Amino acid sequence: MARILLIDDDDQFRTLLRKMLEKAGYNDVEEANDGRIGVKLFRQRPFDLVITDIIMPDKEGIETIIELTEDYPQIKIIAMSGGGRIGPQDYLETARRLGASRALAKPFNYSDLVDTVRELLGV
Numbered sequence: 001m002a003r004i005l006l007i008d009d010d011d012q013f014r015t016l017l018r019k020m021l022e023k024a025g026y027n028d029v030e031e032a033n034d035g036r037i038g039v040k041l042f043r044q045r046p047f048d049l050v051i052t053d054i055i056m057p058d059k060e061g062i063e064t065i066i067e068l069t070e071d072y073p074q075i076k077i078i079a080m081s082g083g084g085r086i087g088p089q090d091y092l093e094t095a096r097r098l099g100a101s102r103a104l105a106k107p108f109n110y111s112d113l114v115d116t117v118r119e120l121l122g123v
Helices: 011-023 035-044 061-071 088-097 111-122
Strands: 003-007 027-034 049-053 077-081 102-105
Touching: 003 011, 011 027, 011 111, 027 035, 027 061, 035 049, 035 061, 049 061, 049 111, 061 077, 061 088, 077 088, 077 111, 088 102, 102 111
Parallel strands: 003 027, 003 049, 049 077, 077 102
Antiparallel strands: none
16 A cells, blocks of 8 residues: 655645545555655655645745655655745646646645546556
8 A cells, every 4th residue: 555645734634635545545644744744754764655735834845845856756746735925836836847746736626636646656
């Protein structure tokens, strides 16, 4: 079974994503509420897929993507963002250019998430 790391500072949204992944059969999901904790968890025991928000306190998603892709070039990452001052598409395009495999603009639906996860995991 694939191991998935979910990084998002919004506890409720992170819980919702976990439930969506579990409904799709992905039960080995670990959570982090910022990029600093996420990178630490990844280094302890690598994951098959990382799903990360872009805008977070402490270590945001762009920094997390850069650090993980430098050390683990084959890593599969889904970046997600609801925007901010410049809108989600600009953040997501930056994330793709810096190593994210796919990008999802919030809000997205269950099938968008599950289809993207399955595509990246080859399931």
